[in-house]
Amino acid sequence: MAVPGKKETEQFSSSATLIGSDEDLKVYCQPCDRDGPRIPAHGYCTECQEHLCETCFTVHKKHTLSRHHTLLDKNNMPATLQLSSTAVTASQPDRLTKPCPAHKKEVIKFYCHDHKTLLCNVCVTLEHTAKTCKVDYIPNVSGKSIDGKEYKNILKAIDNITGxxxxxxxxxxxxxxxxxxxxxxxxxxxxxxxxxxxxxxxxxxxxxxxxxxxxxxxxxxxxxxxxxxxxxxxxxxxxxxxxxxxxxxxxxxxxxxxxxxxxxxxxxxxxxxxxxxxxxxxxxxxxxxxxxxxxxxxxxxxxxxxxxxxKHTRPSAVTDIKSRKASHQDDICIKTSKDKNVCLIKGMTFLTPDLLVITDFGNKAIKMVDTNSKSVTDQLQLDTEPYDVTSVTSTDFAVTLPEKQTIQFISVSSKKLKKRHTLKVAENCSGISCHQGKFVVSFINPAKLQILNNNGTILKTIKGENTFSKPMHVTTGSSFIYVSDWAMKTVTRLNWLGEVTGSYRGELVTPQGISLSDDRTVFVCDSEKKVIEEISGECSAGKTVLKEPNCPRTVCWNAKTSALYFSCKSANEKYANFLHVFKLS
The missing domain is CATH 1.20.120 (Four Helix Bundle (Hemerythrin (Met), subunit A))
Structure with a gap:
C-alpha cells in the first residue's frame, strides 16, 4: 500500500498506476514521470512511444527534433501503457554511451553544426534550440563517418603533427x-x-x-x-x-x-x-x-x-589558401612632370600603411606615394636605373642599382627623399629584401643569393647551381626567404641557413614581383600569363587571385587595408603610369 505523501519506488519509470483491483489502468505523462511531478497524459507520440501531458504534447509539436512525429490526441491515444518490444529487445551495434561534459548524467546524442559541439538532450533543450542552431541526431548523420573524408583528414592531420x-x-x-x-x-x-x-x-x-x-x-x-x-x-x-x-x-x-x-x-x-x-x-x-x-x-x-x-626548421601548420574575391578599388597616377618616359615600376615597398615607395626604372627615379591623397609627394632623380626596393625602418629604405653594382640607402626626412650611404656589391644586383637588419640580395649573373648585414658584410652566399637561374625578386619573413625565378619558372622557399625547404612551379610562366602577406602566403606576378597568383607558405599549392590583361610586373601587399598594389608592364600609358589597387576579401 502506498503511504500518503511518499512517492513509491518502482523498477522503471511507469506511465501507469494501478488504482484498484477492479479499476482501469490510469495513464500518466512518461517524460514528467521520470523526474516528477506525476501528470495525467493528454496525448501520445507514436515515434517516441510515450504518453505526454498537455505541456509536453505542445512542446513536442514545436521542437526541431520531434515536430514531424505523429501525435495522437487524448481521444485516440492508447488507454494503457505501451511497451515497445522493439525498444526492449532490439540490439544497437553502436550504442551512444559517452557522457555529456556539462551534464554528467546525460549521454551525448546530438551535434550542433553551428557551434561544432556534441550535445545531450539537456544541451539541446536549454542552449541549442531550433531557433538558434542547426542540430542533428548523431545516428542520423554519423553514417558518413565510416571511411569518410573527415575520417581520412583527421588521420592525416594526426600523422602530420607526429611527423x-x-x-x-x-x-x-x-x-x-x-x-x-x-x-x-x-x-x-x-x-x-x-x-x-x-x-x-x-x-x-x-x-x-x-x-x-x-x-x-x-x-x-x-x-x-x-x-x-x-x-x-x-x-x-x-x-x-x-x-x-x-x-x-x-x-x-x-x-x-x-x-x-x-x-x-x-x-x-x-x-x-x-x-x-x-x-x-x-x-x-x-x-x-x-x-x-x-x-x-x-x-x-x-x-x-x-x-x-x-636557426632550426620550425614546423608550422599547413597554410590554407583562402578563396578570395578581388574587387577594383583605385588607380593611382604615378606619372609626374619630371618624367620623360613611360613609367616602368620594378619594385615597391610600404614604409607605413599609408606611405609607399616605388622604383621607376623607366625614368631613373625613386617616387614616394601617399596612398591617402593618391599622389606622388616626392621624387628623387638618379643617374642610373633603380631596380628593387625594401623598407629598413618606417623612414629608411634601400634600393638596388644593378649597373653600378651598388645598394643605395635613402631616408624620408620632412616628407623629402634624401640619399644616405651606399654599399658596394660584387655583381649586378636585382632583388632585395630586409628583415631585422639582414638583407637578402639576388644576383642574376652568376645566379645566386647573398645575405648581408647593415655594414655590407657577407654572412651567407647561396649559389644558383640547380636551384636558381634568374632570381628576379625576393621577399623575407622571420623564418623563410622566398625567391621568384624568371627562367626556372618557380617560387622557391629557403630558411635563413640557405637551405631550400620548398619550391612551387604550378603553371607559372614568368614569375617576377613577389610580396609576402600577413597570413604567410605569397603573392607573385606572372606578366606573361597575365595573372597574380597566391602561393601557400609551404610552396605546396597556388591559385590565381587576379587576372590582369595588362601584364602585372610587381606587387605589394598592404596588410592594414587587405589590398594588393601592383604595376603593369605595358606600352599603354593608361596602365603603365598607374598603380592599380584591388581589395581582397
Missing amino acids: QCHKMSEDVKKVTASSNSSLKNVLANIDKFRKEVNQRLDELERQAKDAVKVKQQENDKKLKTVETTCDDVSTSLKTRSATIKQLNTSKQAGTLFMELKFAEKMIEDYEKTIQQVTAYEVKEYNFKPNEAMSTIVTEKSFGKLTTKTL
Missing part, C-alpha cells in the same frame, strides 16, 4: 649538439687565455666556466622539454589514431563521429602546443677575451660570451 614532432626533435638535437660543441670551444679558449695571465685569476676563471656550464644545462633542459613535449603529443595522438581506426573498422559510426570531433579539438590544441615549443631558440656561443686582463687583474669578469642564434 612535425619527430622532425622538431631531430632538428633541435642537431643544433643543440652544434651549440654544445661551440661551448666546448669556448671552454678551450678560456683555458688558453687563462694560461696567459696570473694565477690570481682562478676565481674569475671559475665564474666564467660556471656561466658556460649553466648555458649547457639550460640547453639540455630546454632540449629535454622539447623532447618530452613531442613524445607526449606523439603518444597521445597515436593512441587516439588507433582508437579511431578501430572504431572505423568495427563500423561504430556514432562513437567514431564523436571520437573524430574529440580528435579535431585535440589536434587544434596540440598545434598550439607545437607552435609554443618552436619559440625555443638555440644560440651559438664564442668566447671574447678581455684583453685588458693581461695587465689589469681587478676586472669583475673573466670575459664575455658572444652569441649567434642557430
